Amino acid sequence: AYFRFPDFLRKTREYDLFPSSFSYPFSSTSSSSSVSKTGFVSWYLGMVKSRPVLTKSITSALIYTAADLTSQTIALPSTETFDFLRTLRMAGYGMLILGPSLHFWFNFMAKLFPKQDLFSTLKKMAMGQALYGPAMTVVFFSVNACLQGENITEIVARLKRDLLPTMLNGVMYWPACDFITFRFTPVHLQPLVSNSFSYLWTIYMTYMASLEKASTTTGRLTQ
Numbered sequence: 001a002y003f004r005f006p007d008f009l010r011k012t013r014e015y016d017l018f019p020s021s022f023s024y025p026f027s028s029t030s031s032s033s034s035v036s037k038t039g040f041v042s043w044y045l046g047m048v049k050s051r052p053v054l055t056k057s058i059t060s061a062l063i064y065t066a067a068d069l070t071s072q073t074i075a076l077p078s079t080e081t082f083d084f085l086r087t088l089r090m091a092g093y094g095m096l097i098l099g100p101s102l103h104f105w106f107n108f109m110a111k112l113f114p115k116q117d118l119f120s121t122l123k124k125m126a127m128g129q130a131l132y133g134p135a136m137t138v139v140f141f142s143v144n145a146c147l148q149g150e151n152i153t154e155i156v157a158r159l160k161r162d163l164l165p166t167m168l169n170g171v172m173y174w175p176a177c178d179f180i181t182f183r184f185t186p187v188h189l190q191p192l193v194s195n196s197f198s199y200l201w202t203i204y205m206t207y208m209a210s211l212e213k214a215s216t217t218t219g220r221l222t223q
Contacts, residue, residue: 048188056191057099063195064094067202089147090206102191105132110187121183128178144209157214
């Protein structure tokens with residue numbers, strides 16, 4: 001017989017597998033913890049409703065900050081120190097560019113394809129892979145290269161070297177994430193879900209953005 005998870009959840013509610021008598025000694029701690037979590041979620045949802053762009057931008061900035069620090073922790077030798085200027089660049093990108101763009105992109109997709117059925121979800125995914133993903137990847141590399149002092153020629157060389165490998169890796173990662181985001185998530189929370197998925201992706205992206213300048217000599221680009 002197959003294990004049915006929804007039936008299992010229903011039965012746990014019917015039979016009350018965790019009666020209050022079992023948890024009485026810990027009821028005060030559990031209750032306060034639950035209230036604090038509920039309070040934070042309610043506060044966050046309220047902020048998403050009242051100040052959507054600002055809230056989503058700050059969320060993006062925090063996730064990019066955490067992802068870059070994680071990336072540096074993994075990649076840096078133990079003898080080197082953190083590059084907090086790099087982290088600031090990533091946080092600024094999340095705050096000023098990615099956060100607002102996610103808000104408007106997901107709202108645009110919701111207006112263009114208001115349903116969350118399978119066919120609408122696939123159309124949103126296709127547009128994301130064909131338009132939003134490539135555009136934002138170009139913006140990400142270009143902005144970070146510019147902030148590191150690279151000129152137009154060097155930025156173009158970096159894009160020639162890094163853009164295609166990044167896009168190919170993105171095709172292997174993002175479709176499943178986009179399916180969950182578009183199919184099962186309310187529109188106002190889609191940037192949050194997308195940002196959550198982007199944590200692992202951003203670790204990779206911040207590493208790519210931190211690579212040395214690409215060679216501008218004709219015929220060969222090096223890392």
